[in-house]
Amino acid sequence: MTILVQFAIGLIFGLGLIISGMSNPAKVLNFLDVGGIPAGTWDASLAFVMAGAVAVTFIGFSRVLKLPRPFFAERFYVPTRKDIDPRIVVGPAIFGIGWGLAGFCPGPALTALGFGSRSALIFVAAMCAGMMLARFIANLPSSARVAAPTDPLET
Amino acid sequence: MIATSFTPVASLLGGALIGLSAVLLMWATGRIAGVSGIVARLFPPYEDREFAGRLAFVAGLVAAPLLVLVVTGRLPAQAIAATTPVLIIAGLLVGFGSVWGSGCTSGHGVCGLSRLSVRSLVATITFMATGIATVFVIRHWS
Numbered sequence: 688m689t690i691l692v693q694f695a696i697g698l699i700f701g702l703g704l705i706i707s708g709m710s711n712p713a714k715v716l717n718f719l720d721v722g723g724i725p726a727g728t729w730d731a732s733l734a735f736v737m738a739g740a741v742a743v744t745f746i747g748f749s750r751v752l753k754l755p756r757p758f759f760a761e762r763f764y765v766p767t768r769k770d771i772d773p774r775i776v777v778g779p780a781i782f783g784i785g786w787g788l789a790g791f792c793p794g795p796a797l798t799a800l801g802f803g804s805r806s807a808l809i810f811v812a813a814m815c816a817g818m819m820l821a822r823f824i825a826n827l828p829s830s831a832r833v834a835a836p837t838d839p840l841e842t
Numbered sequence: 843m844i845a846t847s848f849t850p851v852a853s854l855l856g857g858a859l860i861g862l863s864a865v866l867l868m869w870a871t872g873r874i875a876g877v878s879g880i881v882a883r884l885f886p887p888y889e890d891r892e893f894a895g896r897l898a899f900v901a902g903l904v905a906a907p908l909l910v911l912v913v914t915g916r917l918p919a920q921a922i923a924a925t926t927p928v929l930i931i932a933g934l935l936v937g938f939g940s941v942w943g944s945g946c947t948s949g950h951g952v953c954g955l956s957r958l959s960v961r962s963l964v965a966t967i968t969f970m971a972t973g974i975a976t977v978f979v980i981r982h983w984s
Contacts, residue, residue, distance in 0.1 A: 692870050693895040697902020698909060700863035700875065700948075705910055705918055707856020713844040713921035719970075719977040720843070730846045732853040737951060739857025740864070744956035747865025757872030764873050766944075766954075768961055775961050776968050778943020779950070783969035785935025787976025789924040792947040793940060794877040796933075797900060799920060801907035806922040810933040817937025818882040825942070826887070 689759040701798045707736040710798045712790025719787055778821075843981065844921045864953050871895060876949020877903070878940035939969075 704710040717723065717730035756762055786792050791799070791810050799807035864875035871892070880896045883889070911917050924932065940946040943965050945954065950969075954962020 689870065690894050690898045693867070694898040694902045694905075696863050696866045696870065696875075697899035698906055699859055699866065699902075700877075700899075701903040701906025702909065703856045703859030703861075703863060704903075705856070705906055706859060707853045708846070708849055709853075709856065709860075710907075711846065711918070711920050713919075713923065714846045716923075716977055717843065717846050719973045720981055721974055722978045722982040723843075728843065728845060730848055732846075732849045735850045735853035736857035736860070739854040740861040740952045741857075741956050743858045743861025744864045744952055747861065748868060748953075748956050751865060751869045754869070757868070758870050760870075760872040762872055763868070765957070766874065766959065766961075769959075771961065771964055774942055775944065775964055778939045778941070779945075779965040779969040780939070780943075780972045781935050782939030782943055782946060783972030784976050785932040785937075785939060786947075786969060787973040787980070788935070789929055789932035790922070791932065792877075792936060793881055794903060794946075794948050796936075797877065797881070797903040798906050799922070801904040802917055802920050804920065804922060806924065806926075806929055809926055809929045810924075810936075813930045813933025814937035815881065815885065817934040817939075818878070818941045819885050819937075820934075821938045821941035822882060822885070822887075 692759070700794065701801070703740075704795050704798045707739070708732050709736050710795045710802075712795070712799075715790040715792075715795070716787070719790075844923060846921075860948070860952060861956075864948070864956075867899070874949055874953045875899075876945045876953060878937075878946040879944070879949055882937075882941050943969075 708714045714730055718733035720729060723729040789810060796807055796810050800811060867873060867875040880899055884896055907917055950962040950965040955966060
């Protein structure tokens with residue numbers, strides 16, 4: 688049952704990506720291209736995606752998190768860290784460069800797989816390799832001494 | 843570059859669906875709808891027994907275009923200009939960076955900002971800045 692529910696929730700997420708235009712890398716790159724504002728090629732649509740998503744999530748989370756527990760789980764797993772360590776800047780900085788190169792972030796890349804896109808397949812394979820590499824390095828004993836010894840997969 | 847049109851209504855509506863999905867996942871499983879975290883945890887080492895649920899969520903993401911195709915009879919526009927080497931480098935950077943920084947556009951940008959998390963705000967500002975800078979260099983410095 689929970690498996691079917693999670694499939695449906697993923698499906699809603701994917702539909703949102705498609706309807707919003709976020710699953711189209713050309714649209715993402717045109718949003719990131721603020722240098723295109725004078726020429727009129729800037730596509731501000733993605734700001735509306737963020738606004739719609741954050742508005743619904745903000746209201747929804749505030750209600751759901753008041754419940755005693757989730758429907759199918761024992762408790763809520765909400766990140767609690769508040770410290771600003773180097774990794775919370777370095778990681779997203781690297782992520783953003785990759786995002787700007789191809790116009791894909793993880794969600795839209797997976798949805799693009801369903802379009803039968805060969806480009807998405809190549810991207811997703813490389814993305815998974817990058818993820819495994821990051822987890823491997825984060826779990827090395829030496830890096831655990833330097834970085835905070837916490838789960839790298841906070842979210 | 844490939845020109846795209848401004849779609850505020852569809853984007854707001856699609857964004858709301860993404861938010862609805864994040865809220866439903868929190869309600870059902872008590873977890874953050876962070877796609878990078880969900881995908882990364884499909885690979886070992888495993889820390890919990892949520893593998894099947896995560897795989898189902900990812901399957902839903904992948905199946906969404908098929909549902910659109912069945913309902914509307916066609917697939918929406920999708921234009922990928924990047925060459926194979928660029929896709930590989932971009933994929934490696936996105937995968938590594940999202941795990942290193944504990945999240946991506948969904949985990950930090952949507953869920954984190956909605957929780958008013960300072961870490962997610964820092965992350966979101968950072969990846970927007972380097973994303974914008976990367977596109978600027980590619981499109982306007984050559």
